Amino acid sequence: MSEHNKENILFICEEHKIFYYESLKRVRQADVYHNALCYCLGISSDTRRNIDRIYDFATGNVKTECLREGWQTSGSMRVVRMAFGLYCNHTPSIYDYEAPEEQLDECRRYTAEDLFCCSYAPYFWQAVQIRYPEYTAST
Numbered sequence: 001m002s003e004h005n006k007e008n009i010l011f012i013c014e015e016h017k018i019f020y021y022e023s024l025k026r027v028r029q030a031d032v033y034h035n036a037l038c039y040c041l042g043i044s045s046d047t048r049r050n051i052d053r054i055y056d057f058a059t060g061n062v063k064t065e066c067l068r069e070g071w072q073t074s075g076s077m078r079v080v081r082m083a084f085g086l087y088c089n090h091t092p093s094i095y096d097y098e099a100p101e102e103q104l105d106e107c108r109r110y111t112a113e114d115l116f117c118c119s120y121a122p123y124f125w126q127a128v129q130i131r132y133p134e135y136t137a138s139t
């Protein structure tokens with residue numbers, strides 16, 4: 001990410017900004033996938049606090065079981081699903097369910113409508129811009 005882009009990133013709060021840059025130091029690879037993941041998971045104080053329950057920095061794997069943990073709120077689940085979708089390019093938590101109806105229900109929770117219909121929408125859009133800079137750069 002260029003210095004110019006760093007200056008233009010929208011953060012929800014100072015803690016989000018600190019978390020983002022500190023998390024980037026922990027990832028295995030510096031790329032748009034990890035940048036979007038770290039940015040997104042920093043949006044919510046709940047996800048910042050529980051980062052190691054969501055993502056394994058050593059292996060680079062997401063921990064989908066975190067979506068069923070007691071600390072999760074509807075907002076933090078949106079943050080996690082948005083982060084997972086941008087990082088994995090799919091809906092990894094659907095494999096936590098065996099029944100096709102449950103998989104379909106989980107898949108629906110990754111739709112733009114379900115994710116963006118909340119106060120985090122401006123930050124989710126920023127995460128999309130971080131993940132897809134070649135398509136979202138303003139001219």
